Amino acid sequence: MLDKFTDRIVTLMAVLAGLILVFITCLIFVDIVNRTVKLLQLSWSVNLAEHLLFVMTFMGAPWVLRIGGHISLDLFVQLLPDAVRKPVTWLAFLMSAVVNLILFYYAMRVLLASYRDGTNIVKALVFPEWYLMWVAPLCFAVNLLVLIQLLRQSEKRQFQMTGL
Amino acid sequence: MEWYWALSLLIGCLIAFMAVGMPVVFAFFAVDIIGAFIFMRGEIGILQFVRNSVDSLQVFALMPIPMFVFMGEMLLHSGVASRAIGAVDVLIARLPGRLSLVAIAGGTFFSSLSGSSIANTAMLGSTLLPDMYKRGYRPDIAIGPIVAVGGIAILIPPSALGVLLGSLAQISISKLLVAAIIPALIMAVLFFGYVMLRCVLQPEIAPGYEVQKLSLMERLKPFVIYVVPLLMIFLMVVCSILFGLATPTESASVGAVATVVACVLYRSFSWPVFIEAVRETVKISVMTLFIIAGSVTFSQILAFSGASSGLSALVLEGNLAPLTIIIGMLVILFFLGCFMDQVSMMLITIPLYMPIVSQLGFDPVWFGVLMLIVLEISLATPPFGLLLFVMKGVAPQGTTLEQIILSVLPFILLSILVVVMIIIWPSLATFLPEMMERMR
Numbered sequence: 001m002l003d004k005f006t007d008r009i010v011t012l013m014a015v016l017a018g019l020i021l022v023f024i025t026c027l028i029f030v031d032i033v034n035r036t037v038k039l040l041q042l043s044w045s046v047n048l049a050e051h052l053l054f055v056m057t058f059m060g061a062p063w064v065l066r067i068g069g070h071i072s073l074d075l076f077v078q079l080l081p082d083a084v085r086k087p088v089t090w091l092a093f094l095m096s097a098v099v100n101l102i103l104f105y106y107a108m109r110v111l112l113a114s115y116r117d118g119t120n121i122v123k124a125l126v127f128p129e130w131y132l133m134w135v136a137p138l139c140f141a142v143n144l145l146v147l148i149q150l151l152r153q154s155e156k157r158q159f160q161m162t163g164l
Numbered sequence: 165m166e167w168y169w170a171l172s173l174l175i176g177c178l179i180a181f182m183a184v185g186m187p188v189v190f191a192f193f194a195v196d197i198i199g200a201f202i203f204m205r206g207e208i209g210i211l212q213f214v215r216n217s218v219d220s221l222q223v224f225a226l227m228p229i230p231m232f233v234f235m236g237e238m239l240l241h242s243g244v245a246s247r248a249i250g251a252v253d254v255l256i257a258r259l260p261g262r263l264s265l266v267a268i269a270g271g272t273f274f275s276s277l278s279g280s281s282i283a284n285t286a287m288l289g290s291t292l293l294p295d296m297y298k299r300g301y302r303p304d305i306a307i308g309p310i311v312a313v314g315g316i317a318i319l320i321p322p323s324a325l326g327v328l329l330g331s332l333a334q335i336s337i338s339k340l341l342v343a344a345i346i347p348a349l350i351m352a353v354l355f356f357g358y359v360m361l362r363c364v365l366q367p368e369i370a371p372g373y374e375v376q377k378l379s380l381m382e383r384l385k386p387f388v389i390y391v392v393p394l395l396m397i398f399l400m401v402v403c404s405i406l407f408g409l410a411t412p413t414e415s416a417s418v419g420a421v422a423t424v425v426a427c428v429l430y431r432s433f434s435w436p437v438f439i440e441a442v443r444e445t446v447k448i449s450v451m452t453l454f455i456i457a458g459s460v461t462f463s464q465i466l467a468f469s470g471a472s473s474g475l476s477a478l479v480l481e482g483n484l485a486p487l488t489i490i491i492g493m494l495v496i497l498f499f500l501g502c503f504m505d506q507v508s509m510m511l512i513t514i515p516l517y518m519p520i521v522s523q524l525g526f527d528p529v530w531f532g533v534l535m536l537i538v539l540e541i542s543l544a545t546p547p548f549g550l551l552l553f554v555m556k557g558v559a560p561q562g563t564t565l566e567q568i569i570l571s572v573l574p575f576i577l578l579s580i581l582v583v584v585m586i587i588i589w590p591s592l593a594t595f596l597p598e599m600m601e602r603m604r
Contacts, residue, residue, distance in 0.1 A: 014446065
């Protein structure tokens with residue numbers, strides 16, 4: 001049940017991240033074209049793209065975690081004997097889960113404080129900060145769910161290497 | 165706490181967390197939490213870390229990263245890239261070590277369109293290597309050029325890693341991107357020369373074979389159709405940055421749209437291809453940017469604990485020649501690259517290195533190019549060099565990691581030669597940015 005829920009929310013967030021990527025690219029492109037033809041009033045486009053880059057990253061992070069896309073150095077772990085490697089791998093998952101739990105807790109506090117204080121983001125676009133801030137605790141919470149899922153399947157799954 | 169204890173604690177924890185196999189991003193986050201708690205007044209520090217992680221990604225300068233990666237992925241998955249490599253293949257007719265030269269020329273060309281050296285190596289490895297083996301090429305001349313030229317992708321714009329370095333080090337991204345062009349081309353020429361020389365001296369490592377006889381027009385035609393239009397995209401991206409017509413983000417978005425248009429015109433566009441390219445782009449970009457979420461706090465902790473200034477003072481008080489310090493910093497970077505990924509290397513070293521570089525009065529763009537080349541070398545340095553493993557993944561069965569490492573070694577030495585050349589003649593890196601400045 002929990003696995004199904006995790007899979008669904010992770011996929012939904014990843015699809016959103018992909019759509020945001022396409023949207024940001026088009027938005028900047030339209031902004032450049034608009035500079036020449038001056039059809040629309042797009043002074044907010046750069047700011048919106050900046051905010052969305054954060055949203056894209058935090059929306060996509062749990063999916064990247066699930067597919068083992070976050071970079072990790074498994075070199076030393078691979079050198080360990082089987083009997084030691086399993087608990088060490090388990091420890092890595094557990095420590096990652098603890099990090100996400102802590103960050104979820106503090107991100108929730110930041111979110112609630114922002115909502116309570118009515119903090120606004122004041123750039124070309126003016127809006128309450130919590131419109132943006134909720135993505136952070138969501139990301140850490142779903143990361144936590146994915147890590148729990150991975151912890152239960154730690155024998156089958158490993159973090160992999162990837163990069164630019 | 166003395167700054168050296170603070171530095172040892174932070175770096176020690178980071179290495180320990182990475183060594184047990186924690187994803188690098190969570191290892192950084194964990195160190196940020198510990199550091200923020202100790203050096204930034206407990207819970208207030210952790211709350212600040214959360215805010216920093218949100219703010220550090222809302223940066224216009226970081227936006228080219230996903231777009232540059234997308235350009236490469238789109239060309240890769242649509243098959244347009246392999247057709248362009250095929251056109252280069254037809255153009256290079258009878259030269260010793262022909263397919264290895266195709267790998268270098270094609271790889272340099274593809275790297276001019278792709279922000280990702282992983283995509284570059286994967287594409288060349290999977291398309292050219294089976295053919296090389298079939299023609300009797302020995303692994304040491306077949307694999308080396310592909311892995312080595314893959315690293316050129318992080319030098320020739322569009323370079324996602326270049327954008328990241330510029331953004332983290334507060335160096336002008338436009339200048340850094342254009343500054344790396346000449347060193348990258350020198351590197352490609354050196355690789356080319358090495359392969360030809362080696363194949364002339366040892367013809368048995370790359371046996372010659374009968375190439376289909378074609379007229380000059382027949383050889384040029386595919387080049388004009390499949391390569392020239394893509395070169396135009398590259399020139400558009402680079403020139404708009406060079407002449408100050410657009411920011412790197414703007415030229416990246418135009419490049420990304422132009423790449424999609426090119427795929428449509430080549431009739432290689434399909435929605436599954438587009439979705440796959442977006443999927444891979446999200447994967448690579450999110451992986452990189454998520455680590456950046458921890459970067460601001462990491463620099464702050466290094467500053468608050470006195471580690472940045474303490475180390476800087478220690479180095480500067482040592483009465484070493486400025487160039488010796490620069491070389492020492494590059495050597496440390498090189499060794500870090502043996503067991504660490506490029507983004508982590510940058511995150512750890514940039515907050516410590518850049519104050520020293522500026523105190524010594526060196527041009528940060530020049531140092532940025534040197535750093536990029538060392539990062540490029542480290543991509544192919546055993547035991548962790550990422551490109552070695554990418555190659556292992558796409559190479560025909562039976563290719564060992566040892567074969568890959570041995571074949572890459574001469575190319576690493578040539579890359580180090582380029583570093584030495586830039587140290588001796590800094591204008592190799594500074595000429596284009598200075599020209600850019602004059603033209604504005």
